[in-house]
Amino acid sequence: MGKLDGKVAVITGAASGMGRATAIRFAREGARVVLTDLNSHGGEEAVAQCAATGAKAVFQRTDVTSEADIKAAVDRAVREFGRLDIMFNNAGIAGALGPIDKVKAEDWDRSMAVLLRAVFLGMKYSIPELRKAGGGSIITTASVAGLRGVGFLAPYSAAKGAIITLTQAVAIEVGRDRIRVNCICPGGVNTPLVHRGTPGGEQAAEERMAKMQPIPRAGHPEDIANMALFLASDDSEWITGTAMVVDGGINTGNARFRLSGLPDAGFSGPSFER
Numbered sequence: 001m002g003k004l005d006g007k008v009a010v011i012t013g014a015a016s017g018m019g020r021a022t023a024i025r026f027a028r029e030g031a032r033v034v035l036t037d038l039n040s041h042g043g044e045e046a047v048a049q050c051a052a053t054g055a056k057a058v059f060q061r062t063d064v065t066s067e068a069d070i071k072a073a074v075d076r077a078v079r080e081f082g083r084l085d086i087m088f089n090n091a092g093i094a095g096a097l098g099p100i101d102k103v104k105a106e107d108w109d110r111s112m113a114v115l116l117r118a119v120f121l122g123m124k125y126s127i128p129e130l131r132k133a134g135g136g137s138i139i140t141t142a143s144v145a146g147l148r149g150v151g152f153l154a155p156y157s158a159a160k161g162a163i164i165t166l167t168q169a170v171a172i173e174v175g176r177d178r179i180r181v182n183c184i185c186p187g188g189v190n191t192p193l194v195h196r197g198t199p200g201g202e203q204a205a206e207e208r209m210a211k212m213q214p215i216p217r218a219g220h221p222e223d224i225a226n227m228a229l230f231l232a233s234d235d236s237e238w239i240t241g242t243a244m245v246v247d248g249g250i251n252t253g254n255a256r257f258r259l260s261g262l263p264d265a266g267f268s269g270p271s272f273e274r
Ligand SMILES: NC(=O)c1ccc[n+]([C@@H]2O[C@H](COP(=O)([O-])OP(=O)(O)OC[C@H]3O[C@@H](n4cnc5c(N)ncnc54)[C@H](O)[C@@H]3O)[C@@H](O)[C@H]2O)c1
Pocket: 012, 013, 014, 015, 016, 017, 018, 019, 036, 037, 038, 039, 042, 062, 063, 064, 065, 090, 091, 092, 093, 094, 114, 141, 142, 143, 144, 185, 186, 187, 188, 189, 190, 191, 192, 193, 194
């Protein structure tokens, strides 16, 4: 028996990375899945991977900045599979990069449209269907960059931080409808968003990212899919409004920072004693 038997999910950004890994994980656990993305080729590939598990899955081309597209994705789930139980707002981009005084206003707006407005729309259009189903789970991919500021990535950091409080606020609103609202804060996960599909880029990112956090390996999309499955399933039925950190420990602090001049072991007392 699968953990998501009988459930129907919509996943945005499902053509690649965490969204694709989660679609496959959900399918293996018995869910029927509507995979959505801008990238039709990757989306159809991911549908085939889901279908290979024996699950039902369809692709719906969706631009998450379009209100009509998000509504259509939710409608597709209901038309195709009769209900909606899980909405995973996951699509994302790095968006506007560089020092804040150099960020163009239109790039700020584009970042917010993909990273934040799309999450609002995903919640807005899924909630009525989740209510009809008697409850459900809304999951959003935030980031550790939403827990602490990341310089030169300020628009991204701001949008991800806003997702965390949006999650809390909406969890309060819909708890009595048995709808749970949570987000996931991944650390460094080796996906095309990071390595951009450049030759050797994935391996180089794997090595670079292994050094970033206490657990000495890069995050992988399946690490996030495992948390998404937990939040989608009844295993988390008393959990709402949370930001689940899945980051190999990077949010503990600066894993590479070590005070210089101190011995490697022993005890260091008052400095005047030397
Ligand atoms: N990779 C990381 O280190 C990391 C860390 C923290 C959070 N995140 C977040 O994780 C989520 C998934 O990213 P990923 O790392 O799997 O990247 P990815 O690039 O592999 O996947 C993101 C997907 O979103 C899709 N997408 C982008 N803009 C879209 C739009 N306007 N409409 C529809 N689809 C669109 C892309 O086509 C892509 O398939 C994002 O929200 C990202 O911000 C990533």
